[in-house]
Amino acid sequence: MADDRLIVALDVSTMDGMKQIVSSLGDSVSFYKVGMELFYAEGEQTVRYLQEQGKHVFLDLKLHDIPNTVAHGVSSLTKLGANLITLHCQGGPVMMRAAADAVRESSEKLGVERPLLLGVTVLTSFDDEAWSATGGQLPIADQVIRLAKLAKESGLDGVVASPLEAKLIREACGPDFLIVTPGIRPSFAATNDQKRISTPASALQDGASLLVVGRPITQAEQPQEAVRLIIEEMETVSK
Numbered sequence: 001m002a003d004d005r006l007i008v009a010l011d012v013s014t015m016d017g018m019k020q021i022v023s024s025l026g027d028s029v030s031f032y033k034v035g036m037e038l039f040y041a042e043g044e045q046t047v048r049y050l051q052e053q054g055k056h057v058f059l060d061l062k063l064h065d066i067p068n069t070v071a072h073g074v075s076s077l078t079k080l081g082a083n084l085i086t087l088h089c090q091g092g093p094v095m096m097r098a099a100a101d102a103v104r105e106s107s108e109k110l111g112v113e114r115p116l117l118l119g120v121t122v123l124t125s126f127d128d129e130a131w132s133a134t135g136g137q138l139p140i141a142d143q144v145i146r147l148a149k150l151a152k153e154s155g156l157d158g159v160v161a162s163p164l165e166a167k168l169i170r171e172a173c174g175p176d177f178l179i180v181t182p183g184i185r186p187s188f189a190a191t192n193d194q195k196r197i198s199t200p201a202s203a204l205q206d207g208a209s210l211l212v213v214g215r216p217i218t219q220a221e222q223p224q225e226a227v228r229l230i231i232e233e234m235e236t237v238s239k
């Protein structure tokens with residue numbers, strides 16, 4: 001049976017590729033992430049298909065632009081009915097507030113359920129070296145906490161962060177703030193390009209609300225078995 005804390009990232013570029021993963025995982029997965037690779041290639045039909053299959057949808061397009069552009073961007077996305085939408089916290093408090101207001105207004109106008117807005121803090125592919133190379137001054141964890149607090153103050157529902165920062169975010173932002181963590185690597189999986197990683201159980205123990213897992217499932221020799229093992233590990237941590 002599915003654990004609704006698990007989101008599988010559909011990082012493929014065709015409808016057929018997506019349908020193959022969704023049908024092979026069946027009822028064991030209830031939540032999927034559509035990111036830029038799939039959405040730029042196949043567009044809105046990806047979200048519709050998942051909804052027709054009764055799945056929850058995380059639309060991870062990581063909007064990052066000036067406040068007016070992001071506000072109109074998220075308004076346009078609201079009509080798709082995705083459950084979660086992302087934008088970059090680095091867009092700043094005015095941009096995040098404009099997006100939160102725009103989503104609330106357009107969902108009311110359209111009579112659809114309001115998508116929850118998540119701010120991307122510092123990508124899980126950053127390590128200290130890459131972070132310094134971009135001019136990052138604070139330690140990564142401090143920057144993540146700073147952005148998470150700013151996201152909360154600006155009206156966002158939660159953040160995307162590494163599982164390594166989940167505990168600190170939970171302490172700083174309270175029990176109701178959503179913490180969505182990619183960078184999940186079960187013991188059997190390769191690290192790939194992820195740098196700040198943790199296991200499914202450890203992420204949940206530290207306060208993550210939802211786990212995003214892509215390649216450890218979609219590129220596994222037996223994706224159903226990978227999901228089974230991950231859910232088995234997740235179930236050791238109560239909801």
Ligand SMILES: O=c1ccn([C@@H]2O[C@H](COP(=O)(O)O)[C@@H](O)[C@H]2O)c(=O)[nH]1
Nearest residue numbers: 009035122123124182183212213214215
């Ligand atoms: O900081 C971030 C934000 C988003 N992601 C996305 O999550 C998945 C992770 O896929 P894996 O194959 O499990 O590495 C991917 O779609 C990213 O775009 C992230 O990894 N880190």
